[in-house]
Amino acid sequence: MEKNLANSPLSVARPQWDHSRLVPRIVHLGCGAFHRAHQALYMHHLLEISDSDWGICEVNLMSAKGQQLVENLRQQKLLYTVAEKGAEKTELKIIGSVKEALHPALDGHAGILRALTRPQTAIVSLTVTEKGYCTVAASGELDIDHPLIQHDLAHPAEPQSAIGYIVEALRLRRQQGLPPFTVMSCDNMRDNGYVARAAVLGFARIGDESLAEWIATHVTFPCTMVDRIVPAATAETQQEIATALGVDDPCAIACEPFRQWVIEDNFVNGRPDWDRVGAQFVDDVAPFELMKLRMLNGSHSFLAYLGYLGGYQTIADTIARPIYRQAALALMLEEQAPTLSMPAGTDLAAYARQLIERFSNPSLRHRTWQIAMDGSQKLPQRLLDPLRLHLANGTDFRYLAMGVAGWMRYLRGVDQQGKAIDIVDPLSDRFHSISQQYPDDDRYIAALLDISTIFASDLAASQPFVSAVKQAYQQLIQSGAEAAIASLSRRAS
Numbered sequence: 001m002e003k004n005l006a007n008s009p010l011s012v013a014r015p016q017w018d019h020s021r022l023v024p025r026i027v028h029l030g031c032g033a034f035h036r037a038h039q040a041l042y043m044h045h046l047l048e049i050s051d052s053d054w055g056i057c058e059v060n061l062m063s064a065k066g067q068q069l070v071e072n073l074r075q076q077k078l079l080y081t082v083a084e085k086g087a088e089k090t091e092l093k094i095i096g097s098v099k100e101a102l103h104p105a106l107d108g109h110a111g112i113l114r115a116l117t118r119p120q121t122a123i124v125s126l127t128v129t130e131k132g133y134c135t136v137a138a139s140g141e142l143d144i145d146h147p148l149i150q151h152d153l154a155h156p157a158e159p160q161s162a163i164g165y166i167v168e169a170l171r172l173r174r175q176q177g178l179p180p181f182t183v184m185s186c187d188n189m190r191d192n193g194y195v196a197r198a199a200v201l202g203f204a205r206i207g208d209e210s211l212a213e214w215i216a217t218h219v220t221f222p223c224t225m226v227d228r229i230v231p232a233a234t235a236e237t238q239q240e241i242a243t244a245l246g247v248d249d250p251c252a253i254a255c256e257p258f259r260q261w262v263i264e265d266n267f268v269n270g271r272p273d274w275d276r277v278g279a280q281f282v283d284d285v286a287p288f289e290l291m292k293l294r295m296l297n298g299s300h301s302f303l304a305y306l307g308y309l310g311g312y313q314t315i316a317d318t319i320a321r322p323i324y325r326q327a328a329l330a331l332m333l334e335e336q337a338p339t340l341s342m343p344a345g346t347d348l349a350a351y352a353r354q355l356i357e358r359f360s361n362p363s364l365r366h367r368t369w370q371i372a373m374d375g376s377q378k379l380p381q382r383l384l385d386p387l388r389l390h391l392a393n394g395t396d397f398r399y400l401a402m403g404v405a406g407w408m409r410y411l412r413g414v415d416q417q418g419k420a421i422d423i424v425d426p427l428s429d430r431f432h433s434i435s436q437q438y439p440d441d442d443r444y445i446a447a448l449l450d451i452s453t454i455f456a457s458d459l460a461a462s463q464p465f466v467s468a469v470k471q472a473y474q475q476l477i478q479s480g481a482e483a484a485i486a487s488l489s490r491r492a493s
């Protein structure tokens with residue numbers, strides 16, 4: 001038998017509890033890098049200190065990569081490694097909270113629907129990326145024209161989208177008289193529970209108004225704020241982990257030591273006591289969610305576009321440059337923090353300093369290119385919402401405008417050294433044709449601002465916004481990213 005994590009001597013202990021005690025009460029859609037290092041790890045720590053029987057049924061709906069991961073997990077008895085990499089030391093953990101792993105190519109649609117309709121399934125959680133909800137980024141409403149949604153409406157018993165699976169499963173549960181489950185989004189969207197709810201109800205309503213009513217009454221969609229920097233695995237990190245562990249683990253994932261999880265306590269069918277292992281249950285997640293999306297993710301996107309253009313491959317390399325570090329701090333403290341209203345006692349200056357330290361972690365090698373992905377889905381909550389508040393208040397937003405201009409400059413598809421940029425985004429074809437059609441920068445900017453699924457209709461009509469973005473864009477063209485950013489702080493003094 002091939003040596004693997006389950007059958008070989010390891011440098012760290014495998015979980016000590018009896019795996020057979022686990023019941024797959026959670027079905028998780030989107031077993032990617034983040035979930036493995038976050039929700040599954042919280043569950044693991046809870047199993048370590050309690051006799052909880054909550055286990056996770058992992059489901060990947062997409063891609064050959066997702067299927068490979070499921071096959072690899074099965075081969076190593078559903079165990080995998082998380083490497084928590086601090087600036088100085090790394091801690092390895094063998095995670096034992098997964099009870100089952102499924103993929104439609106291996107188990108069929110029916111296999112996944114069976115897992116979703118087991119009586120004991122109490123929570124369906126998601127990390128399917130922002131685009132996985134098939135919603136309009138600017139409004140959070142279901143995009144009825146989305147190809148996956150169109151497919152699932154025509155073939156409800158063979159869904160392709162996460163939303164199609166959830167609605168079909170709820171329909172079957174209702175029909176069979178089974179209790180509903182909680183739908184818990186753990187994706188980086190503002191009001192992520194409301195977005196999941198709008199997508200599920202929007203879909204259900206098209207086919208069956210009474211089902212939509214049943215869902216609205218019986219299913220809850222708690223909002224969550226999730227935080228842990230988990231870069232995509234690379235051959236290099238896999239090798240490092242294999243060397244430290246003593247055996248290859250193709251499911252291993254590296255992340256930072258920091259983790260945070262704030263959850264709205266609104267579950268219809270029970271939940272694990274994740275608060276015993278560091279999560280926080282609250283009545284209102286919104287302030288925490290907005291703080292994280294604007295201060296962390298907003299500056300992440302700013303650094304990703306402008307760092308990439310400046311020739312920096314990782315966030316740590318970018319933030320090592322004083323100009324970028326100061327700009328990220330100024331963006332957080334001068335333009336994002338003032339848009340937040342936090343519970344008493346929250347120290348946003350300390351939060352910002354901690355973020356700079358986390359971004360500086362040299363062991364993570366979090367690629368600017370990775371964060372730059374899917375900007376059409378990320379910009380509204382990270383940069384555009386706070387920008388609207390500045391426009392309404394007449395306050396300064398030059399760093400936010402530079403972030404938007406950086407994204408536009410990035411979408412030209414050629415970096416400052418003339419090298420092609422691999423743009424990954426659901427709208428990449430549209431971006432490419434806009435760039436080809438409008439060599440003139442002002443018209444190019446206007447055409448991008450016309451994409452209402454990103455900008456709604458107000459921003460293109462705002463003269464202060466349009467001229468700030470055009471000015472920032474021109475600075476990027478004339479002097480490059482680093483000098484353009486430096487000029488922002490000179491303007492401040």
Ligand code: NAI
Nearest residue numbers: 030031032033034062066127128129130132187188229230
């Ligand atoms: P990943 O690429 O490793 O995993 C993405 C997962 O989503 C995969 O399982 C993939 O099959 C699935 N997926 C992608 N498109 C889908 C679609 N249209 N429908 C259904 N499933 C789809 O990415 P990762 O790092 O796990 O991040 C996923 C999401 O988690 C992020 O987009 C973000 O919202 C959230 N997150 C990520 C953090 C990170 O540092 N990686 C931290 C905090 C939140």
Ligand code: CS2
Nearest residue numbers: 226227228229230297300371
């Ligand atoms: C990043 C996030 O990829 C991205 O867009 O900004 O995944 C970020 O690493 C996490 O939200 C940190 O919690």
